[in-house]
Amino acid sequence: MAWSAKTVKNKNPFTVRNIRLISGRNSPDYSFDIENVHAEDPNRLGEMILGIWNGRITEVRKKFATTRTVVLIKGEGLETVSVFEEEALRFIPEDYYWEWNSHDNLEGYERTTDKKKFTWQPHGSQFTISTTAPDCRLKLRIRKPPKLNKNDFLAAIKFDPSWIEVVE
Numbered sequence: 001m002a003w004s005a006k007t008v009k010n011k012n013p014f015t016v017r018n019i020r021l022i023s024g025r026n027s028p029d030y031s032f033d034i035e036n037v038h039a040e041d042p043n044r045l046g047e048m049i050l051g052i053w054n055g056r057i058t059e060v061r062k063k064f065a066t067t068r069t070v071v072l073i074k075g076e077g078l079e080t081v082s083v084f085e086e087e088a089l090r091f092i093p094e095d096y097y098w099e100w101n102s103h104d105n106l107e108g109y110e111r112t113t114d115k116k117k118f119t120w121q122p123h124g125s126q127f128t129i130s131t132t133a134p135d136c137r138l139k140l141r142i143r144k145p146p147k148l149n150k151n152d153f154l155a156a157i158k159f160d161p162s163w164i165e166v167v168e
Contacts, residue, residue, distance in 0.1 A: 002064035004088060006071050013073040013082040014139045020119070020128045021071065026052040027125035037122050038100075046098030046108050049120050049127060054090040073133065079144070084137035091117075 006023075010016045028034040028048040037045055060067050067088040074081050096108040096117060108118035119128040 001066045001068065002060050003085070004067070004069045006069055008071065008073050009076075010073050011076055013075040013080050016073060017132055018130060019071070019073065019133055020130050021069070023053065023127050023129045024056070025125045026120060026127040028052075029125070037106075042098040042100060042106060045106060046096060046118070046120075047093040049106070049118070050091050050093045050096070050108075053127065057088055057090045060088075071131075071133070073137075078142065080139075080141050082133070082137045082139045084134050086131065 006021045008019045008021065010019065026049045028037060028040070028045060031052050032048050034040060034045070034048070057067060068085050069088045070083065070085040072081060072083050095111055097111055098106055098108050101107050104122065106120040106122065107116055108120070109116050115130075117130050119130075120126070121128075
């Protein structure tokens with residue numbers, strides 16, 4: 001089994017449903033020698049982007065039968081976090097259509113629902129997958145421990161000033 005780990009910040013890690021996972025650099029320029037991505041048909045370009053992702057999953061699966069992604073959703077101050085995992089899947093290109101948005105990013109939508117699933121940013125080739133966090137994820141509240149008194153701590157570890165030598 002192989003795992004990939006992703007972290008996401010959100011003000012509401014216990015209740016957030018839709019999150020975006022940065023999933024790597026998928027560059028059609030590098031992988032397919034495409035010089036001008038804007039001259040390409042968006043659906044053909046989206047197929048290439050998914051091809052890069054799918055190729056990575058295929059390579060991992062040659063060594064590991066199961067590939068999972070563990071996701072840590074961090075709240076502000078790291079006092080609340082939630083964790084879940086999901087299967088890292090290959091995506092069928094024909095199940096999606098692609099359009100440029102007003103920010104010059106390419107977005108992939110599920111054909112059956114018109115729900116946005118992917119965002120690809122050509123300026124850095126960053127590929128993002130939208131996913132739904134399950135209700136049954138692990139939810140943790142972390143209380144900050146009391147601040148330690150320096151002298152009590154040093155006494156507890158039986159600190160000896162000879163441990164430190166000033167060289168110059």
